[in-house]
Amino acid sequence: MSTLAQGKADLERASTAQKVADMLRERVLDGDLAPGLRLSEEAIGGALGVSRNTLREAFRLLTRDRLLVHEHSRGVFVRRPSGTDVRDLYAARRVIECGSLRLWDDVAEAQREAVRAPVRQAVARAEQNDWTRAGQANIQFHRGIVGLAGSSRLSDESDRLFAELMLAFRVAQEINDFYQTYVPWNRRIVELLDDGRTTQAVDQLAEYFDAAEQDLVARLEAHQSKGNVKS
Amino acid sequence: MSTLAQGKADLERASTAQKVADMLRERVLDGDLAPGLRLSEEAIGGALGVSRNTLREAFRLLTRDRLLVHEHSRGVFVRRPSGTDVRDLYAARRVIECGSLRLWDDVAEAQREAVRAPVRQAVARAEQNDWTRAGQANIQFHRGIVGLAGSSRLSDESDRLFAELMLAFRVAQEINDFYQTYVPWNRRIVELLDDGRTTQAVDQLAEYFDAAEQDLVARLEAHQSKGNVKS
DNA sequence: ATCGTAGAATCGTTCAACAATCCAACGATC
DNA sequence: GATCGTTGGATTGTTGAACGATTCTACGAT
Numbered sequence: 197m198s199t200l201a202q203g204k205a206d207l208e209r210a211s212t213a214q215k216v217a218d219m220l221r222e223r224v225l226d227g228d229l230a231p232g233l234r235l236s237e238e239a240i241g242g243a244l245g246v247s248r249n250t251l252r253e254a255f256r257l258l259t260r261d262r263l264l265v266h267e268h269s270r271g272v273f274v275r276r277p278s279g280t281d282v283r284d285l286y287a288a289r290r291v292i293e294c295g296s297l298r299l300w301d302d303v304a305e306a307q308r309e310a311v312r313a314p315v316r317q318a319v320a321r322a323e324q325n326d327w328t329r330a331g332q333a334n335i336q337f338h339r340g341i342v343g344l345a346g347s348s349r350l351s352d353e354s355d356r357l358f359a360e361l362m363l364a365f366r367v368a369q370e371i372n373d374f375y376q377t378y379v380p381w382n383r384r385i386v387e388l389l390d391d392g393r394t395t396q397a398v399d400q401l402a403e404y405f406d407a408a409e410q411d412l413v414a415r416l417e418a419h420q421s422k423g424n425v426k427s
Numbered sequence: 428m429s430t431l432a433q434g435k436a437d438l439e440r441a442s443t444a445q446k447v448a449d450m451l452r453e454r455v456l457d458g459d460l461a462p463g464l465r466l467s468e469e470a471i472g473g474a475l476g477v478s479r480n481t482l483r484e485a486f487r488l489l490t491r492d493r494l495l496v497h498e499h500s501r502g503v504f505v506r507r508p509s510g511t512d513v514r515d516l517y518a519a520r521r522v523i524e525c526g527s528l529r530l531w532d533d534v535a536e537a538q539r540e541a542v543r544a545p546v547r548q549a550v551a552r553a554e555q556n557d558w559t560r561a562g563q564a565n566i567q568f569h570r571g572i573v574g575l576a577g578s579s580r581l582s583d584e585s586d587r588l589f590a591e592l593m594l595a596f597r598v599a600q601e602i603n604d605f606y607q608t609y610v611p612w613n614r615r616i617v618e619l620l621d622d623g624r625t626t627q628a629v630d631q632l633a634e635y636f637d638a639a640e641q642d643l644v645a646r647l648e649a650h651q652s653k654g655n656v657k658s
Numbered sequence: 659a660t661c662g663t664a665g666a667a668t669c670g671t672t673c674a675a676c677a678a679t680c681c682a683a684c685g686a687t688c
Numbered sequence: 689g690a691t692c693g694t695t696g697g698a699t700t701g702t703t704g705a706a707c708g709a710t711t712c713t714a715c716g717a718t
Contacts, residue, residue, distance in 0.1 A: 210499050210500070210670090210710095211499055211670075212670075212671070213670090213671090236699075237699075237700070238698095238699075238700095246671085246672085247671060247672045247673070248672090248673090248700090249480050249670095249671070249672075249673090250670085250671060250672080252484065252700095252701095253483070253484075253487065253670095253671095256484065256487040256488070256491075257487070259491075260487075260490075260491040268441050268442055268679090268700090268701090269441070269678075269679045269680060269699085269700055269701070270679085270680065270681095270699085270700080271680095271699070271700065284577075284578045284579055284580055285578075285580065287576050287577050287578035287581065288576065288578040288580045288581040288584075290526075290576075291522070291523060291526035291527055291530075291576045291578070291581060292522060292523065292526070292581075294526060295521075295522035295523070295525060295526030296522055299522075345518050345519065345521075345522045346515075346518050347515045347516075347518035347519040347522070348515055349515055349516065349519045349588065350518065350519040350522060350523075353519075353584050357580065441679095441701095442701075443701075443702070444701090444702090467668080468668080468669075469667095469668075469669095477702080477703085478702060478703045478704065479669095479703090479704090480701095480702070480703075480704095481701080481702060481703080483669095483670095484701095484702095499669085499670090499710090500668085500669055500670070500709075500710045500711060501668085501669075501710085501711065501712095502668070502669065502711095
């Protein structure tokens with residue numbers, strides 16, 4: 197069954213535009229393509245050996261995922277979240293994740309474990325000072341929370357929000373040290389959940405968002421005046 | 428200020444692909460293009476006088492809005508929501524709208540009025556047996572609820588969910604008579620809110636979703652076997 | 659009746675070209 | 689000297705044709 201699903205996934209991985217989009221997505225999330233950077237059709241199309249039309253299709257796919265922004269007749273740019281964007285992002289996350297977490301007691305055990313496991317992993321990574329992987333585990337934690345709702349549409353949208361937030365982290369230059377503060381917080385949330393104190397856990401999550409938003413916005417607006425955009 | 432924003436909106440309305448997408452969106456939501464219908468690039472491109480590449484860009488835009496689905500090497504189709512899709516959709520709405528409504532007491536009065544007004548309008552339309560406009564007002568009610576969260580990303584995503592739900596209504600053939608049952612329900616929710624009983628209002632909204640989902644899924648799966656897809 | 663195969667139809671992608679738009683440098687005017 | 693047109697050059701927007709790849713349909717073989 198799993199081999200069949202795997203085979204089907206491979207078969208669907210056909211489109212050139214899709215492959216180009218995947219490659220560019222990785223480059224953007226890794227920071228090789230900095231926020232604010234303009235992506236020239238000619239330069240990138242030439243470098244990747246695909247035609248302009250195909251590249252434009254790839255751009256549309258990434259625009260849908262909010263990694264790129266399209267400005268008419270000006271080109272596409274790597275998204276550069278502003279303070280306003282971050283506030284909008286966290287307002288959405290508060291509703292989605294707090295609402296999902298409230299379902300904790302009603303869902304299957306496997307879904308709950310998908311919340312606990314990433315926190316254990318994040319703690320372990322943090323002890324090894326591996327903040328990159330700790331950050332990835334942190335995202336898995338939040339993905340697990342949204343997964344409690346059992347809606348693939350909601351999970352997909354959350355993934356887009358997370359990706360956008362990654363860009364904001366990059367602009368604020370706090371990729372590595374950001375999670376240091378919040379890993380223990382997540383652990384406490386899971387403890388509350390396992391204690392049956394779901395409401396308090398939700399409150400903690402809301403507070404986490406308040407603190408994270410405030411922190412990120414502050415750092416972002418400190419950096420936003422500097423025109424750190426590579427050409 | 429508003430005139431400036433208006434002028435800017437007009438200026439941004441430049442792209443051909445965007446205009447084609449807007450036209451097609453209207454045709455899909457009006458039901459001229461039935462769910463399940465395949466949209467031939469050649470036929471539509473020829474009819475609208477745009478090239479295939481431009482049309483494909485328009486398709487991508489509508490795919491992002493979930494009105495169309497793209498199947499590799501097979502073409503694009505008007506989305507035809509299944510029972511599974513509807514359950515997913517309502518799972519998302521439950522989290523988003525119930526979570527937003529919980530913010531009722533914390534938001535500005537203007538935002539609350541954006542929830543009340545559509546209900547008054549829906550009641551008035553319903554009394555005139557104008558179910559089409561009553562349905563539109565009903566959507567505005569739910570848009571107002573999501574607006575309480577103050578996140579444009581969340582509102583945009585909700586609009587996409589609503590659009591998808593409209594397609595489900597069309598498949599279930601209950602465009603007109605569906606709201607008849609639920610308009611009074613919405614009115615009761617607003618009454619509870621104005622009484623300061625926010626928690627009960629949220630519970631009512633959740634029940635509304637349960638009932639609507641069950642109703643819609645039942646009618647959908649009754650119709651799904653019939654291959655009512657025009658070619 | 660099922661299966662496989664050939665042919666038609668359609669999509670995926672590329673290429674070349676031109677119009678429309680934006681941008682940066684230059685120069686004119688006050 | 690600063691602001692405001694103007695002029696090219698570069699880039700995007702859009703088109704049309706072309707061809708390989710994939711899917712669909714219908715026909716015929718077993």
